[in-house]
Amino acid sequence: MDLRLKDKVIVVTGGAKGIGEGIVRLLAGENACPVIVGRNEADNLRLVSDLKSQGLQVGQVVAELTKPEDNALAVTQVLKRFGRIDGLVNNAGVNDGVSLENGSYEMFLASLHKNLIHYYLMALHCLPALKESKGSIVNIGSKVADTGQGGTSAYAASNGARNALTREWAVELLPYGIRVNAVIVAECYTPLYEAWLQTLPDPEEKLRSIVSKIPLGRRMTTAEEIASAVAFLLSDVSSHTTGQLTYVDGGYTHLDRSL
Structure with a gap:
């Protein structure tokens, strides 16, 4: 199936490793132009070099997304280099184990910056460009928002908020034709x-x-399987899909695990 992503400029936060790397590789293979936004330039450039050696399009911007000002700067740099933004994948984050019993206000707030606040800020700063392109947003979330895990209050709260923001933004951005969906990861x-x-x-x-x-x-689940769902939701092939939480998890979250 042709996902019609050719030359689409798609920002992928945390795109140099793990699930983010899987997303970037698949988008590049679909002839899109993924742009990695990540804190470690060496990691970013490793992946950029590999993909460019295959003749694929890719870019990178160094940003520490826990710093609010870096979110704005990252988007500015993407627009300066590529001139447009057709999609945003909010992916960066970490299950950092900030719990209720052993946490603190400072730890909780720091975790929200790692896992939630930059989701809002990246969408905020990309929004004018997404309005122009009628692009789409995909938020990566975790089953922890549904199941709990224990010992990770801030991460669970962040993922609950990611789900809520997905549906809130889907409603708010309807007039602009911007679709917003989430892919929920388990294991x-x-x-x-x-x-x-x-x-x-x-x-x-x-x-x-x-x-x-x-x-x-x-x-x-493999990173490639997550990436395939993300690419579908970014593409016009899913043109009537918005506000959805798509679980790519082998049934882990919702099926009876005694099966």
């Missing part, structure tokens, strides 16, 4: 996931336990 193996597993006493046993509870195929 997707990424470098951050691996790092979390390695903090546990028996990482291999924990991974086996998690995989055994994923109904479809008893396996982790």
Whole structure:
């Protein structure tokens, strides 16, 4: 299926690694022009170099999105270099374990900056360009908003808010033809996931336990599978889809895990 993404300029926050990298690679392969917005220039350039060596379009902007001013600067740089924005993928974030029992106001607020506030700010600053292009927004979310996890209050709150903002923006932006959707992730193996597993006493046993509870195929979701859903929602092929939370999780969130 032709997703008709050729030459579309799509901003992907946290696009250098993990799920973000999967999204950037797939969009580039669809002949779009993904633009990585990430804090680590070396990581950004590694992926840019690889994709350009394949003759694909890609760009990058260095930004620390926990700093509000960097969000505006990142969007300004994208527009200066590429002249337009056709899509925004809000993806950057981290399950940082800021809990109720062991957290603090300062830790909670810092986590919101890592996981939520830049979702709003990137959409805010991209909005004029998205109005011009009648583009679309895809927010990446987590099943933690639905299921809870324990020990991660700020991340759970951020993901609940991401879901709410997805539907709020879908309503607010209807007059401009801007569609807003979310892709909700459960168990997707990424470098951050691996790092979390390695903090546990028996990482291999924990991974086996998690995989055994994923109904479809008893396996982790891949970054490529997340990316495929994102690309579909960004594209005009999904032209009558807005305000939707799409779970790409092998049935983990909603199906009976005793299946």
